[in-house]
Structures are given as C-alpha cells and as structure tokens.
Amino acid sequence: MIPFKNDPNELKGKRALVTGGSRGIGGAIVRRLLSAGARVVAVARNPVEDFPADAAWIQGDVSSVEGVQAIVERTSAIVGGVDILVNNAGSGRIYPGGSVTIPDSGWQDCFHTNFFSAVRLTAALLPGMLERKSGTIINISSGAALTPPSGAMIHYSSAKAAMNAWSKTLATEVAPHGVRVNTVTPGNVVTPGADIVRADFTKAFGVTPEAVTAAIPLRRMGVPQDIAEIVGFLISDRAAWITGSNFIVDGGQNPTV
Ligand SMILES: NC(=O)c1ccc[n+]([C@@H]2O[C@H](COP(=O)([O-])OP(=O)(O)OC[C@H]3O[C@@H](n4cnc5c(N)ncnc54)[C@H](OP(=O)(O)O)[C@@H]3O)[C@@H](O)[C@H]2O)c1
Structure with a gap:
C-alpha cells in the first residue's frame, strides 16, 4: 500500500470504530486513520494476518442486533467513547x-448487513x-445505489439507496448538535470482496474486468486508498463545514451531473 x-x-486523541476494517476499503481506512494519529478499533467476522499492530481488532458481526450490541461493548471496553464511526462493512x-429470483432471505441478509x-x-x-x-460519521455507500447496474443486484442497490436517504436525514437532524454525517460512494474498487462479485458478474453476464475499466473515464479501477483519502479528509476539521453530502x-x- 502506498504510504499516506x-x-x-x-x-x-480521536477514537475511531471502522466496521469491516480487516481488508479492502475498510482496511485502507483503518491505515489512513492510524496515519493521522487516531486510536482505531476495527471489526470484522474473521481475523486477517496483515492487520496493523497499532490498531485494535475485534471479532464481530454487524448484521444482527446482538452482534452490534457486542461490538459496542467491546469497543467501549477498549477506547471508551467513539468520536469517529465509519460504517463500511457491507x-x-x-x-x-x-430481481424476482432474490429470495426474501436474500433481501433481509442484504439489508441487515449493508443498512441496519x-x-x-x-x-x-x-x-x-x-x-x-462532537463526532463524525461516514457511511460507505455504493455507485450501485445511484445507477443500479442490474436486477441481479437490486437488493444491494436498494439497501445502499436506503443508506443514502438515512444518512442525509440524520446529518440534518444532528448537525445543530455538533455531529457531522457524510456518505462516500465508491465506484469499482479492487478489493477481495468486490473482486469475487465482479467475477460472478462476468460469469453470469459476460461483463469482463476490461469492460468495467473501459467504462471508467480515468481508465483504471479504484484502489482502497482512493476511498480512504476522502474519508480521512471528511473526518478531519478541514471538513468542518461539510455535512449531509455524498x-x-x-x-x-x-x-x-
Ligand atoms: N469494492 C468496491 O468496488 C465497492 C464499490 C462500492 C461500494 N463498496 C462498499 O465498500 C464497503 C467495503 O467493501 P470492500 O469492497 O472493501 O469489501 P471486502 O473486501 O469484502 O471487505 C468487506 C469488509 O467487511 C467485513 N464484513 C462483511 N460483512 C460483515 C459482517 N456481517 N460483520 C462484520 N464485518 C463484515 C469483511 O470481513 P469479514 O468477511 O471477515 O467479516 C471485510 O472486512 C462495502 O460497504 C461495499 O458495499 C465497495
């Protein structure tokens, strides 16, 4: 990874919780926050070998009420309160x-993981x-919420679109109390999870990685640092007048436009 x-x-002095912070975009966000001096707790279901030694990792599942409760308890035992929350797991x-072949359980799993x-x-x-x-919340959405790519992923697009609407309203509600909330919408970023989904897409619809890259005006896929950089900025005081934006x-x- 290129150093920040x-x-x-x-x-x-800031304490951060990053969900899905073990790899991919979340992994880069953890490193970006560490590089700015924050104390960082990351949560994921599975451990990874290359997790940074100066962050705390907790095992947890964000997709259930009990899972979230346990994550909050473990986080508060490590850092006390949280000043920065990055809702990235998804x-x-x-x-x-x-769309008609998505079972009810598929919709529910998707909404529990990505939205609830x-x-x-x-x-x-x-x-x-x-x-x-004081506090900052960043919600990691997806381009799929703005331009749903296919009925095959409409449950995911819908969950992320729900996140966009919720994030905007929440930002307005809490802004007078000193808390900022913003959404970041990544496009196609090379990560372990997204690479698998794109491979499935290629198999099902013949959309090759080359075709994906060709549709990107800057002619390359994103890397996790591309997303982590804007998250680092939005969390900082340099972004003190930015809230409710995507x-x-x-x-x-x-x-x-
Ligand atoms: N990469 C892209 O092209 C792209 C584009 C648009 C939006 N996004 C969004 O960006 C975010 C990060 O995606 P990514 O591409 O970095 O994916 P990734 O490589 O699959 O990483 C996902 C992270 O979330 C964790 N996670 C997943 N489900 C979880 C659960 N139920 N509880 C706790 N942790 C969980 C994973 O660890 P475990 O599996 O071990 O739990 C991992 O740390 C997601 O919200 C995704 O929707 C990605």
Whole structure:
C-alpha cells in the first residue's frame, strides 16, 4: 500500500470504530486513520494476518442486533467513547436470474448487513457524540445505489439507496448538535470482496474486468486508498463545514451531473 502523506497528528486523541476494517476499503481506512494519529478499533467476522499492530481488532458481526450490541461493548471496553464511526462493512451477491429470483432471505441478509448495521451502530454510538457535542460519521455507500447496474443486484442497490436517504436525514437532524454525517460512494474498487462479485458478474453476464475499466473515464479501477483519502479528509476539521453530502469517488464513472 502506498504510504499516506497526511498530517500525522491531525486526528490525535480521536477514537475511531471502522466496521469491516480487516481488508479492502475498510482496511485502507483503518491505515489512513492510524496515519493521522487516531486510536482505531476495527471489526470484522474473521481475523486477517496483515492487520496493523497499532490498531485494535475485534471479532464481530454487524448484521444482527446482538452482534452490534457486542461490538459496542467491546469497543467501549477498549477506547471508551467513539468520536469517529465509519460504517463500511457491507457486501452484495448477485442473483443472475434477476430481481424476482432474490429470495426474501436474500433481501433481509442484504439489508441487515449493508443498512441496519449502520443504523443500529449509529443509534448506539450517537448519544455519546451528542453529549460531547462532537463526532463524525461516514457511511460507505455504493455507485450501485445511484445507477443500479442490474436486477441481479437490486437488493444491494436498494439497501445502499436506503443508506443514502438515512444518512442525509440524520446529518440534518444532528448537525445543530455538533455531529457531522457524510456518505462516500465508491465506484469499482479492487478489493477481495468486490473482486469475487465482479467475477460472478462476468460469469453470469459476460461483463469482463476490461469492460468495467473501459467504462471508467480515468481508465483504471479504484484502489482502497482512493476511498480512504476522502474519508480521512471528511473526518478531519478541514471538513468542518461539510455535512449531509455524498461524495462519489469513481474515476468519473457516474454519468449524472
Ligand atoms: N469494492 C468496491 O468496488 C465497492 C464499490 C462500492 C461500494 N463498496 C462498499 O465498500 C464497503 C467495503 O467493501 P470492500 O469492497 O472493501 O469489501 P471486502 O473486501 O469484502 O471487505 C468487506 C469488509 O467487511 C467485513 N464484513 C462483511 N460483512 C460483515 C459482517 N456481517 N460483520 C462484520 N464485518 C463484515 C469483511 O470481513 P469479514 O468477511 O471477515 O467479516 C471485510 O472486512 C462495502 O460497504 C461495499 O458495499 C465497495
């Protein structure tokens, strides 16, 4: 991973929780926050070998009420309150037969992992932020929410679209109390999880990685650092007047103005 070049003290004294922080985009966000001096707790279901020694890793599952409760308890035992929450954990699988073939359980799993996880964690950690009159929340959405690629992933697009609407409203609600909430919308980023989904897409619909890259005006897929950089900025005081916004980071792929 290319070293980050930010101020190493910018987030000194801040305590962060990053969901899905073991690899991919979340892994890069953990490293970006560490490089700015934050104390970082990352949660994922499975351990990874290359997790940074200066962050704390906790095993947990964000997709259930009990899982979120346990994550909040373990996090508070390690760092106390949380000043920075990055709701990044998420995943999508495809149903090649299209939207009508997505079973009820597929919709539910997808919403619990991608949307309710963020709602529940935020509900648990927000009171502390409101009390301290300071805090930042970043919700990692997806370009699939803005331009749903296919019925095969409409459950995922819908869960991320729900996240966008919730994030915007929450931002307005808590802004007068000193808490900022923003959404980051990645395009196609090379990560262990997304690579599997794209391989399934290629198999089902013949959309090759070359075709994906060709649709990106900057002519390359993203790397996790591309997303981590904007998250690092949005969390910092340099972004003190930014809330309720959705930042698309996708090499120019989203066609809307
Ligand atoms: N990469 C892209 O092209 C892309 C594009 C748009 C949006 N996104 C979004 O970016 C975020 C990160 O995706 P990524 O591409 O970095 O995926 P990834 O490589 O699959 O990483 C996902 C992370 O989330 C964790 N995770 C998944 N389900 C979890 C659960 N139920 N509880 C706790 N942790 C869980 C994973 O660890 P475990 O599996 O061990 O739990 C892993 O740490 C997701 O929200 C995704 O929807 C990605």
